Amino acid sequence: DTGVSQDPRHKITKRGQNVTFRCDPISEHNRLYWYRQTLGQGPEFLTYFQNEAQLEKSRLLSDRFSAERPKGSFSTLEIQRTEQGDSAMYLCASSKGPSTYEQYFGPGTRLTVT
């Protein structure tokens, strides 16, 4: 247990539905990252927050994806109008600072879109 929690751990949804995932980082960490991981691949960067500010978004993050981190604490990742290609593990990580610091990963939310 790294101290980063994610909820839910598993989500099965039908194509076209909206889903929202939550990540609770380690409390003193001001950086929070979202990644997507498909089977047999490494995590792909989606977006990150410095406190409550979303500072960078990957091209992978289409208009159907939105992330928030109100008050710089927990974060949510919402996917609207889900597609089968969205099926993946969504990982959240937090760190004390930029890339010179290690990232602590949560257990992930596995999304299956049917």
Next chain:
Amino acid sequence: SQQGEEDPQALSIQEGENATMNCSYKTSINNLQWYRQNSGRGLVHLILIRSNEREKHSGRLRVTLDTSKKSSSLLITASRAADTASYFCATDEYNNNDMRFGAGTRLTVKP
């Protein structure tokens, strides 16, 4: 897009043997990190090596970095069955913001 590429994609060894995994990347970096992921779980940080360092040790782990060749290696000595996992390298592409991971090496240590 992914930055690093691990080699080999899969590695199977006997308990007690050493395991070596390699990582190549494309752009200048500030640092390189190695992570481990057990099946279906989140990633766990193993070691960080900065661009001005050439070698680093942590317990049974030894990491080298060759910035001229844009490559790194992770050596696990005296492997154990519990070392069975996927191992990923991650680099920061010199922008100090986000990490780019490779596709990983799947290590199996047979008891």
